[in-house]
Amino acid sequence: xxxxxxxxxxxxxxxxxxxxxxxxxxxxxxxxxxxxxxxxxxxxxxxxxxxxxxxxxxxxxxxxxxxxxxxxxxxxxxxxxxxxxxxxxxxxxxxxxxxxxxxxxxxxxxxxxxxxxxxxxxxxxxxxxxxxxxxxxxxxxxxxxxxxxxxxxxxxxxxxxxxxxxxxxxxxxxxxxxxxxxxxxxxxxxxxxxxxxxxxxxxxxxxxxxxxxxxxxxxxxxxxxxxxxxxx
Amino acid sequence: xxxxxxxxxxxxxxxxxxxxxxxxxxxxxxxxxxxxxxxxxxxxxxxxxxxxxxxxxxxxxxxxxxxxxxxxxxxxxxxxxxxxxxxxxxxxxxxxxxxxxxxxxxxxxxxxxxxxxxxxxxxxxxxxxxxxxxxxxxxxxxxxxxxxxxxxxxxxxxxxxxxxxxxxxxxxxxxxxxxxxxxxxxxxxxxxxxxxxxxxxxxxxxxxxxxxxxxxxxxxxxxxxxxxxxxx
DNA sequence: GATTGACTCGTACAGTGTACGATGCGATCT
DNA sequence: AGATCGCATCGTACACTGTACGAGTCAATC
Numbered sequence: 001x002x003x004x005x006x007x008x009x010x011x012x013x014x015x016x017x018x019x020x021x022x023x024x025x026x027x028x029x030x031x032x033x034x035x036x037x038x039x040x041x042x043x044x045x046x047x048x049x050x051x052x053x054x055x056x057x058x059x060x061x062x063x064x065x066x067x068x069x070x071x072x073x074x075x076x077x078x079x080x081x082x083x084x085x086x087x088x089x090x091x092x093x094x095x096x097x098x099x100x101x102x103x104x105x106x107x108x109x110x111x112x113x114x115x116x117x118x119x120x121x122x123x124x125x126x127x128x129x130x131x132x133x134x135x136x137x138x139x140x141x142x143x144x145x146x147x148x149x150x151x152x153x154x155x156x157x158x159x160x161x162x163x164x165x166x167x168x169x170x171x172x173x174x175x176x177x178x179x180x181x182x183x184x185x186x187x188x189x190x191x192x193x194x195x196x197x198x199x200x201x202x203x204x205x206x207x208x209x210x211x212x213x214x215x216x217x218x219x220x221x222x223x224x225x226x227x228x229x230x231x232x
Numbered sequence: 233x234x235x236x237x238x239x240x241x242x243x244x245x246x247x248x249x250x251x252x253x254x255x256x257x258x259x260x261x262x263x264x265x266x267x268x269x270x271x272x273x274x275x276x277x278x279x280x281x282x283x284x285x286x287x288x289x290x291x292x293x294x295x296x297x298x299x300x301x302x303x304x305x306x307x308x309x310x311x312x313x314x315x316x317x318x319x320x321x322x323x324x325x326x327x328x329x330x331x332x333x334x335x336x337x338x339x340x341x342x343x344x345x346x347x348x349x350x351x352x353x354x355x356x357x358x359x360x361x362x363x364x365x366x367x368x369x370x371x372x373x374x375x376x377x378x379x380x381x382x383x384x385x386x387x388x389x390x391x392x393x394x395x396x397x398x399x400x401x402x403x404x405x406x407x408x409x410x411x412x413x414x415x416x417x418x419x420x421x422x423x424x425x426x427x428x429x430x431x432x433x434x435x436x437x438x439x440x441x442x443x444x445x446x447x448x449x450x451x452x453x454x455x456x457x458x459x460x461x462x463x464x
Numbered sequence: 465g466a467t468t469g470a471c472t473c474g475t476a477c478a479g480t481g482t483a484c485g486a487t488g489c490g491a492t493c494t
Numbered sequence: 495a496g497a498t499c500g501c502a503t504c505g506t507a508c509a510c511t512g513t514a515c516g517a518g519t520c521a522a523t524c
Contacts, residue, residue: 032502055481065504067482072502076481128357128405132440137431144433156451158442161434163452166402167395173360173405174398199369201376202393208364210390219388220395227459264471287512297473299513304471308512 032064034072034082041083045122053079080126085133087120088113090142102146103225107218109142110168114217117172124173140165150229160228167224171217264296266304266314273315277354285311312358317365319352320345322374334378335457339450341374342400346449349404356405372397382461392460399456403449 030036040061044053055076059066073079093108117123143161152160202208210216262268272293276285287308291298305311325340349355375393384392434440442448 054479056479059504067484067505068503070482125360128360134430137434140439141431141434144437144439148433154437157437158439159448159451159455161437161439162403162406162448163399163455166406166452167399167456168402169405170398170400170402171394173401174394198366199373201380202369202373205376205386205389205393207372207376207390207393216391216394219391220398223391223395223459224399224456225459227455227457286510288510291473299474299515300472302513 032062032068032072036062037069037072037079038082038086041079042087042120045083046120050122050125055079081131081133084123084126084130085135087123088116088133088135088139090135090139099149102150103229106143106146106164106225107221109139109146110164110221111218113139113168114172114175118175124175127169127173147229152229156228163224163228164221167221171220175213175217264294264300264304268294269301269304269311270314270318273311274319274352277315278352282354282357287311313363313365316355316358316362317367319355320348320365320367320371322367322371331381334382335461338375338378338382338396338457339453341371341378342396342453343450345371345400346404346407350407356407359401359405379461384461388460395456395460396453399453403452407445407449 037058041053041058044058044061048057053076055069056066058079059069062069069079073082090109090112093105097105097108117127140161143164144157147157147160269290273285273290276290276293280289285308287301288298290311291301294301301311305314322341322344325337329337329340349359372393375396376389379389379392
């Protein structure tokens with residue numbers, strides 16, 4: 001009768017080979033562990049996308065049986081949660097920032113956030129309705145802290161945090177929606193031209209053709225920060 | 233050999249009962265049609281969420297066989313696309329806006345957008361990576377048009393549009409992430425308190441407890457608009 | 465009367481998440 | 495020494511998924 005560890009995962013264990021030699025598993029896979037499961041899930045997601053991740057495929061890659069995963073993990077949903085959070089670790093700016101440069105700090109963190117998610121395109125579609133992992137919380141903490149130092153009034157603090165958070169989330173999932181479809185975008189613009197009368201303004205502005213996503217993201221962020229904490 | 237209509241759907245047809253009487257299907261379901269399929273899909277999504285929609289269940293509700301749907305629809309993905317766009321129709325403000333009140337127009341449309349999506353909580357998680365339907369394009373057009381009239385420089389127009397779009401998208405999916413979990417939010421705050429040292433600032437600001445989502449959304453929107461097109 | 469095309473649907477297949485219970489293993493206790 | 499116990503692995507089974515394929519129905523047309 002194994003106890004189901006449910007949300008308390010299996011801790012690391014000596015298990016085998018702790019004596020002198022691995023006995024006789026020279027090329028056997030290392031034992032399962034949460035870390036290995038999550039890392040492999042990220043690999044698989046990177047390679048095959050959200051639909052490519054199945055418990056059986058994941059187990060195959062790990063050299064184990066599908067049901068073995070459930071010792072370490074509650075469900076497939078939990079694998080998604082863990083994979084998402086693991087991809088969002090933040091290491092901070094390259095060198096310690098000047099304490100008064102809150103703006104640079106915020107911009108760096110948010111650009112890194114966006115870059116992390118774009119590096120793993122599946123993450124954007126996972127974000128809605130996922131749990132708050134520790135790495136996500138850390139980023140919120142940094143944001144909160146920097147904005148406090150920036151002199152944002154306490155009453156406006158939460159508004160400011162959510163505004164920035166929302167902006168970055170939205171920018172990331174939007175970019176995700178359009179990234180794949182270079183040809184499609186041209187096609188869409190064409191379709192727009194055909195229906196010219198219904199969408200004249202966005203047709204004229206080439207909204208769907210503009211692919212300077214990074215610049216657009218950065219500029220919009222500046223506008224928003226300007227609204228939240230005017231430079232002087 | 234029926235021709236696969238693929239993306240060209242079956243048009244409306246007289247089919248049956250066009251003569252004088254419905255012959256003898258007094259309580260039979262009306263015939264399948266794209267509209268009926270999409271409307272029923274929305275019902276089902278509202279009732280059971282994203283995971284609750286399966287082609288078989290959808291067909292059951294329609295009183296037809298599962299495979300019959302595929303005459304009208306390419307795939308389940310297409311059903312998602314159509315359901316999403318159908319929920320995003322915009323009827324405009326209650327009365328015709330004064331032409332110079334671009335700000336009111338934008339705010340109304342964006343609040344309506346957000347409200348529409350919150351009325352159908354599944355929509356937020358569908359948004360990433362979905363196609364641009366006509367209703368979505370209409371909203372972009374309105375945004376684009378209003379901002380032009382607001383005097384936003386042509387060079388900044390796309391940035392402005394995307395910024396607002398991003399903000400609303402993000403706000404919507406974020407709200408979606410937290411809405412269900414009132415108890416969870418308290419639990420999260422508790423967990424935060426336990427780990428007090430790691431997240432002091434967000435713990436102090438009660439970021440996760442604040443549930444004035446509508447007000448926060450509106451205030452953040454004002455900040456952003458202020459950044460994009462200062463009042464004078 | 466034959467043909468066509470629009471439309472419906474039963475069957476089948478490969479794949480899914482995971483409940484359940486059997487099994488093995490190292491460490492601990494008697 | 496044997497018995498016991500907890501961790502960990504995994505084969506089998508079940509209910510369910512999306513959809514390919516091809517047979518079927520029925521009204522309109524030739």
